[in-house]
Amino acid sequence: MRTLRFLLRKEFLQIVRDHVIMGMIFVMPIVQLLVLANAVTFEVTQARLYVVDLDHSPASRGLVDRLTASGRFAVAGASPSRARADAAMLDRDVDAILALPAGFERDLVRRRHAAVQLVLDAQDGAAAAVTQSYAGQVLTRYAHELGATLHPTMVTVGARSEAPPVRGQPAIDVRRRGWYNPELDYRAYMVPGILVVLVTMIGSLLTAMNIVREKEAGTLDQLNVTPLPRATFIAAKLIPLWVFALVDLALGLTFAHVALGVPVRGSLLLVFGAAAIYLVAALGIGLWISTVAETQQQAMFVTFSLLMVYLLMSGLFTPVRGMPQWAQWLTVVNPVAQFVQLMRAVLLKGAGVADVARQLAILAASGAVVLALAVRQYRKRAA
Amino acid sequence: MRHRSPALVAFVVKELRHILRDRQTLLILLLLPLAQVVLFGFALRTDVDDVRIAFVDPAPDAATLALRARFAGTGRFHVVAVSSTTAPLEPLFRRGAADVALVFEPGFASRLADGTPARLLLVADVADPNTGSLVQAYAQAVIAGYEAELGAAGRGVRIELRTRMRYNPTLESVNLFVPGLIALVLTLVSALMTAISLSREKERGTLEILLVSPLRPWQIIVGKVLPYLLLAFANAVTALLAAWLVFRVPFRGSVALLLGASVLYALVGLALGVLIAARTTSERAAMLGAMAGTMLPNALLSGMIFPIASLPGWLQAITVVVPARWFIVVSRGVMLQGVGLHRLWPELAVLGVMLVVLMAGAVRSFKARLA
């Protein structure tokens, strides 16, 4: 215990005196949150629409008006030329082409049924699906509107008619409620994940580099020759960064809440408790990497590559629900994934210990396993 | 320089041998990008194939059961809970056990028959706004389909929406990501490795020896980056092959154009790597600089995964200087849209300008160290 005290003092001194690490610990959270929180968003903004209206009727104009009124579409071009519309899409100037055929209004009035064509730039398939859904809703509403007023004797939409109104058709009024993020603020969703990245970077990357730096400098050999127990050395290496990672989490969370307006609906005790447990796994990974890397450059490279895999497979940027089955199963043994789920549930949904019990259990287990493996891997004497 | 001086050739050969000898790094450099493309192609999907839906149906009748059956029959939705009150919803959502819930009101069927609007409450977990919106869109499509079916039997007005999904009929997100992944792969090798290798030589002092040799600064730079260019090219080819064979990403345009653009992009990355190495004082700083200055912006601010149009204005302005942003337009244009040089030359021109500027900066930085 006494030797641990000496070593901890040395570790803290070294970390505090290292400008690069201090920069990473205090500046990185702010930068990451500012940039990442803003950059990582799939928000579907307005779709730019090119209108090819071959009907030029009140009905067709009415449809276009309702599309723009919905706020989801903005007319970026219009002409009777299909070719120009296609060219605009090839030039990526428009996201969708709406083609209204000649006779659109006539079909609506006479036969109460007409068709329009919507061509979507579907490179971003999800956005296209959402845009299609919006268009469909506008069309359905318009059709209902017309259905209550149109009569076969009308010449044009909106004209007066003495004929009795047609009996209302079946209608379903769908009211939508979005829970936990009604403003659809992508930042609120991303920030818990970004905080996880932050904490992981410090836990794994800095740990690995810190130990490998001693390897490179030769001081590691020096320590291995002393009677210093392996456990004490490892504890001294892991504890300071464990502390700093938690400090960083506090810093990041405060900034996110105060400056970016990210909600904190659940228990902070739960957040930091889970982080403390998660860090054991993250630090363990850093320790393990330090036993296989010979230079700091290797350590950095291996850590980044490994972390990139963990991060991308964790549901941080893309939903776990979207992954193939085998990838979804892997998230069970991916501590990053579990911690991300936990953070989102607690911060955004106000989840309690019972709700995230599964994640906590996996985090504890991962931490124990990873740390045990890493400690076993670390030998004072090379075989 | 009009002629190739023998010194330069010898230098390039030496550099090539140097890299080939470091088997471990070489393996990583060749396999890692390939592994990344395959892994991310499979894992990075924003498509949601399995939506968990809960029903709150206090007074089940023919219509509610029909609509519920419709959901169950889509294959995309699967029912995780049916209850008569909304009480179980909150815990379900909190635990992440359901994505969306449909709440019926009593008298659903009779209202439909009357023609008075029958009300439904669609509650979605939109913590993840993107997936949430998508799930809502899917749910509304099912409801709309049911409504249309009812309407067709009646005499309501119907406007049919015929949709064509251009460039990506299957709506697979892999088609969106893979063209960008190529960029990421190229960046890894070109910018990162160059920065590391050069700064390592700088730290070791071997670079100074080169600088006092008869080789001119630009020759040293060319000699150092040429092997990595070849490596980057090899990586691009393997990544494209993986995209084509494994993921069946379409290849509608000219392969030659895409390879040419890849080379141009790799050169920009290399120039950036050289510049970073010239400007930083230690290998550690070089690595961090390369990471921050190349990998992250290329991954996040290039439109590779996250659409540029979704970014706030100030970030959109910044993306102009991110080389990958321009390359991705080209790669998507060639692979998905099938366009050619006559439409893509502006983007290529931008990359060309970047290359010239960065190379000039790099050469000047190295020259300054001799003064």
Added chain:
Amino acid sequence: MSAAIEAHELTRRFGRFTAVDAISFDVQPGEVFGFLGANGAGKTTAIKMLIGLLAPTSGTARVAGFDVVTQADEVRRRIGYMSQRFSLYEDLTVRENVTLYGGIYGLSDADIRTRGDALLAGLRLGHAADTRVAALPLGWKQKLAFSVALLHRPAIVFLDEPTGGVDPITRRQFWEMIYAAAAGGTTVFVTTHYLDEAEYCDRVSIMVDGRIAALGTPEALKRESGAATLDELFVRLARPAAAAQG
């Protein structure tokens, strides 16, 4: 009196390459023992086995009376080590390094203070107690590292190429410190490729290609071989090996 260091058929193989080939020797307490050899002859590998950084492939070694493999912790308590790379923390101050190693070896706070002061006084580094080690000139760093290695008064101290890259005056001072330590009863095991330093040792061994090619006092070796200096003897022994390598 048992030997301070005993090696018996100590061997280390890396795959098919034998770095240390069944060497046997002993070092008596209080001796200054020079472990010589060309670069790549196996010196560093051998010393790493003796101090417990590398496991022997076969053979045994005892240091301070304890087996290096089975009683490694006992060995570690009784030895000091100074590597080629000086092994002090560059970003810590002189005093912080002293305190750290004192604490690691279990010295009491009082001992750390008194011995630390004595160390600094002896090196005339009192004024630099709070200077970062990185700021010290090379020669001072080495002398400091050596003193720190002796802080816990080990029975044996291992020095791996301690005077590399340093001017002759500092080397002389260093050897005076070695003699002082030996005079106090500390066994000094030093590897070096400066053959003139070898003349300062009580006994030397010369390693060639993993084997001990010569072992004895400098005078005896010169007499037996007819070489005028150890340098000459060394070249004579090493050249066939170099020639064989071609």
